[in-house]
Each structure stands twice: as structure tokens, then as C-alpha cells.
Amino acid sequence: MIQDNLLEKMVRTLLGLLTLLAIFILLVILGIVFGEGAPAIDWEFLTRASSNFGATGGILYQTAGTLLLMGGAVVVSLPVALGTALFQTEYLKSHRIKKLFRYLLYSLNGVPTILFGLVGYMVFGVALETGVSWLTGVLILAVMILPTLQVSFQQAVEALPEKYRDAGLALGLSPSAMIRSVIIPQSLFGIVTGVLLGLARAAGETAAIMFTATTFSGVLLPHSLRDPAPTLQTHILILAQEALNPQAVAHAWGAGLVLLSLTFLLIAGALFCRSRMRMESER
């Protein structure tokens, strides 16, 4: 009936508009960060140390610090996440325990990151005496991204076509040998996806590290395990609170654009990897 068609067209248009609005808002944010940040970025900005509490100079050490924390977190977290994922898929048989694992890891994923910072400081910083340092930050972030890595790895392993496992079983491989020679090599895409997502998540995190990995005075690169490290995230945080100083704000945008670009690159890479993973498993 004509009324039905009209109604359907109206609803479809309305929903389409809502979708466009949602996308538009997000693109606007992207545009703002780019628009405000791009002017502040030049070669000097990227390669010089900051000075005057960040209002002048560059973000060299902050960028290095962020990369250090991200990288360190993944290095620490990867073996644990991989082991946990493989344990669940290869060695664990009981459904109830599998469920337990799943819920505990989902819980870990949902924990507000500020709590990681607070508890992490007490556990690592105080009890293990690593203090306010980049090591503390790395350990805290490693715990935080554990579920992210773990879920990706598990998905990758579970997506492995049966034929690979069958081939391994037919050769009489034990689960451990199977992991070593069949599963890990064939799940590489999934592992890389997980790593990229984990890096992105660690890069974006501020609350967990803002008083555990860094201090707010002119810090350069850490010299030892016990030194704090400057990061882009906390740098932006400090600069953002100097709203009255336009130069500081400009630098904050610049640092923000760098951070955002880094995050986006990592996630885009992960999406690409995941689509390759899907293509592989569909063969």
C-alpha cells in the first residue's frame, strides 16, 4: 500500500540521518584535532625536547616515552596472553572452567583504568619497590591490555581451520608440539592483530599511568628502571590545564594529533590484519 511505502521511506530516511549524524560528529572531532593540531606540528616540534613546561619546544621525549611504555607493555603481556589463550584452547577441556576464564577476563577488560593505576602503584610501585617509574607503568599497562591481547589470540586460534589440526593429530603431535609447529605459525595474523590492538590501547591510556609512570616536571628519557618517563598523554594533560596560555594549548593539540595518528595507524593495521585473517580462514 502507498502508506506503507511512504512510512518505510520516512523511517529509512530518519534512521539514515541519525547514522550520518553519528558519523558526522566523529568526523568533526577528527577534523578538529587535525585542524588545531596540524599548525603546531613541524619538524622541530617532533624532534626537539620540550621546554618551559611544554609551552615551547617539542615532544621528542614524550613520544619516545609513550612508545617505550606501549612497547614494554606488549612485550610483558604477550607471553602471558598467548599462554592463557593457548591453555584455554588446547589444554582445557572442562566447560565450567572455560566459562570462569571467560568471565574473569571480561571483568578484567571492564575494570576502570584508574583502578589499575591505584592498585598497580601499591602492588608494583610500593610492594615491589619499583616506585614511580616507567617500569611500573609498563607492568600496569601490561595487566591492562592482557584481555585485549588474549581475546584476539583466542579468536585467531579458534578460527584455525580444522584441517591443520587434523594434519597435526594424524602425525601424532602432542598438544605442545602442535602449538609450536602448527598453531602459532598459522595464527600469525591473529597474533599480530592482537598486538596492534594492544599497542593502540596502551597508547591511549592516561589514567593508569599519570601518577605511576611519570612526574610532571621536566623529565627526559629514563636512565634506569626506576626512572619515570614522560609521555604524550600526560603531556597533553598538563598542557590542557593551562587553558589560558594559547601556545600551550596549541602544543597540546599538536601532541594530541600525534597521539591520535599513532592510535589510528595501529587500529587500521589491526583491522587490515583481521580481514586478512578472515580471508585465510575462508579458503
Add this chain to the structure above:
Amino acid sequence: MNKPTIEMQKTSISYNGKPVLRDLDMKIPPKTIMGVIGPSGSGKSTLLRTICRMNDRISGFHVQGRIRVNGDDIYRKGIDVYRLRRNVGMVFQTPCVFPKSIFENVIFAVKRLCPHLKKEFSHIAEQTLCDVFLWEEVKDRLHKSASILSLGQQQRLVIARSLAVQPEILLMDEPTSSLDPKSSTALEALIVSLKSRHTIVLVTHNLAQAQRITDDLIFLHEGRIQESGCTAEMFENPSRPETRDYLSRLTGMEFF
């Protein structure tokens, strides 16, 4: 002779340029059961779905030639597709029962298409459930979830749901293939009982079933109608070698 309810003239159906069915010419008389048989992949389901325009959603789908229901070309511009689909009910292989009560399932479409008939809903539900011989079994638990019914009962519920919107034609795509033998037999009895008021097109891979309950038969092979005609004659005296080959399966395997 009655005017044919469904008619196809030089019809071809294709997906993205690749033809699935070709040179279809058929006339399905009213209030009969027309069986459609043929090997897997011969296009039986596609044929059915085309008659109620269920393939519209699929991109690249194209129909050439004429398909008429009650004299009206169903692929012409301006046709009311929804009214067509109401008039041409379809039953699928596995019954798709909504996660609601039995009552809500039966009146699912009626409720939305004819909200002004609200007072009639209970009556309609009772009537259609009686028509499918399900009333006695469910009358005390109409408001319980439909998922508690057995597959055979669910299939009948689904038919009742279609009957509630009073279709003239019923298309059935292998309706007994997911049922156990006992439910299958019961459903066959139901289909035969529906013949008096509806025109039925039944796709089946069960040749014994085709022989039991269909009046006429269309044999599809490689996208074409190899042979068509009265069921009894086709089984006794198939004229084409392909038909003979296919029908000889009956002596071999399935005995539902």
C-alpha cells in the same frame, strides 16, 4: 476447466546474468497440489521463492517473461508486493517459530496487517489451529512459548500462521524433510486436507511423497522443465529418459 491460478510463460530467472531457470511454461490449476521434483540444485526453491517475490532482496536477481497469479503479472510495475505475499503463503523446510507464545505466533501477521480486527484474533487463532489439527493439543497452553512444541507441531503452527492471513495459494518447500516419519505422515494428511480451499505447490525430494499426495507434477532438471503432467501418468509412463532415470530412485532408497 478452471482458470489457472499460477501461470508462467517463457519465464527465465537469473542471478547476475547467470540463468538458473529457463523456458518455464506452466499452468497450475486452482485447488490442486502441484508437485515440483528434481535433483538438488535444479532450482526448485528458487522457483518457489520467485512466485511470492521473496528473491527481490537478492541483488542481481532478474526475471524475464511473465509470471501471473490469478491473471495478474506479479512482476509488473505498481504491483502491491505485500498483498501478493499475503495471498501466496510460504512454508519453509525448517519451521521458523518466533520466540513468543503460540497465540502470538499464530496471529503474528494478522495482528500487524489487520489491527482493526483485534476482537477477532482469538477466533482466528482457534479457527486456523483447528484447520491444522493443532487446536486440541495446544488449546490449554496458548500463551506458553511456542518453542516447547515439537518440530512437527511447529511446522503446523507455521502453516496456521500463514492461514491466518487467508492466502489463496500455499507454497511449500520440502516441508517434511526435517520431520520424523510419524510427523511427516501427519503433515501430509494436513496438506491434502488443505487442498479443498487452497492451491498448493509442493517442492519435495521425497518421490514416494510426491506420488502419494500430488495431483500434477513438474520435473525440473538443470534449470528446465523436463516434463510435466498428471502425477499418476508420469510415474507410470515417463516420456523423457531423464525423468525415467530420476523416478527410478523411488525403487531404490527413500521410504518415508
Add this chain to the structure above:
Amino acid sequence: MIGHFKFGGEKGLQMSRVFQWDLFRMGAFFTALISLGCVTGLFAFLVVQSVPILAQQKWNFLLGQDWWAGEVYGALPMIYGSLMVTGLALFLALPLALGGAVYTSEFLPAKRRLGVKALMELFAGVPGIIYGLLGVALLSGWVKDSFGLIDGNTILTAGLLLGIMILPTILTLSEDALNAVPGQYRDASLSLGLTKLQMITGAVIPEALPGIAGAIFLGMGRAMGETIAVMLVIGGLDKIADPWYDLFAPAQSIASKLGREAAEAIGTDLQWSALMALGLVLFLLVMFFTLMGHLLLKRAR
């Protein structure tokens, strides 16, 4: 120790099922224990550290409205703040997220749909500090000017920011739930003569409801836990607004309180315990939403 093989006569090759506690298995087991231990350890830690303040103030901790460091610790204003800001964020995000989800799942062709989902996944990864910067540098000023306020840091500002933050997550998860509804449901509805709209409202959405609810719960969990962005724009005032629904008032959420006061509370006894207890409240709230969300999402699959 490698499992050894028994060569039985007619029975052929038999591998005896000895526990293969080789290095790999032990390693995997150990790491799994670590993973399990993290969240339980965190919870236990919060509980233990909360004991001092709860022992002293008992229910007054949750119900008290005053927070003066060194004297009294009442969490109610923060709980109120968290709930208000999360509620507002949902109110703003849901129409867009759900509308977008329905449109993407039911009306968009496959390629566009994947494009939308990829976009949402990108935006879900935007660091919180970026939103914080946006809030401080632009949004606060805009709110202040548009509504003629003294200060642009209000519940409204925080709610707006949070709404944008959780939009991608809720959209993509709800869309997953809708898309997961099997094709048979759509076929069955259409074959009865229903329109696409009737099919969506009558069959698809009801079936996807648990999954959509799950998405919303997860969004709520995320909104409650967000610290940095909220911290910068919520105003940092430990008071319940008067009247309570005044969106233009500054406030404090649990997360923002923790963010602001953590550094100065290190080393103290009671204040630190109070923050830990606050953290425990946040943990329980977020845990509830997160687990409910996953439970509902699992049912939908």
C-alpha cells in the same frame, strides 16, 4: 616427559595418556593462573584497603555527602555524579547509536556496512585524553557561552563528552546483535506479507533485544569508568547539585575524584583507604554492568 607410545600387537599404536607436563604446558598453565589472578587480586586488594575507612564510618561512607580530606569521607556526591553523567551520556548516545545500528544492519549493503563498522572501531579507540582536550579547550567554552554560565565545567559537558565516547561502542555492538538475527526470521515475516518495517519491529528487533541490552550495559560500564575526559570537564565539586537535576552544575564522579585526589593521597592512611573504598564502589558498579552486558550478549549469539 614425553608421553610414551605402546606398540600393542593387533591393537596397533597406542599412546598412553600420561600427563604431559612438559615446559609448554606448564608455561601455559602458569600464565593462565596469572591472568585469573589479576582481577581477583585487584578486587581483593581493594577490599582489604577499604577496611579502615569502612570500619570507621560504616554506612556513612556511602551515604555521607561531605568529603573533607582529613576529616570525613562521604561518597554520595560522587556516586550521584557518576550516575548523572552516565545517564546523560546514554540519553544522548542511544538514539544515534540504536538508529545507526538499525540502519546499518537492515538498510545498508554489505560493503557500506563494513565501512561503518570499521569507522566505529577506529573511533572507539580514540584516547580519552583527546576527548579531555576537546572538552577543556572547546566544549567547556561552548557550553559556558551557550547557556550563559559562570563556568563551562558541568554535568552537561561531561555527559556530552561521554555520550560521544560511548557512541561507537554501543552502535557497533547493537549492530552485531541485529545482524546476528538469522535470515529465517526475516524470510518468515516477509512471506506473511509484512512490510520491511513490520519485519524489523516485529521480528528482528525483539530477537536482537538481549544483545542490544548487552551493548547498552557495556556502554554504561565504559562511561562509568572513564576518568581523564570526565575529570577535566566535570567541575570537580564534591556536592550534589541543588536541585538534583540541575545539569548546569559542577559535580564529581567517582572516577574523576580518584583521578584528582590519588596523587596527593599516597602515603596517607585514612584518605587512601577512603579512595580505595571509593574505587571498590566503582569496581562493583562497573563489574555489574560489564558482566550483565556480556551475559546478555552471549544469550543473543
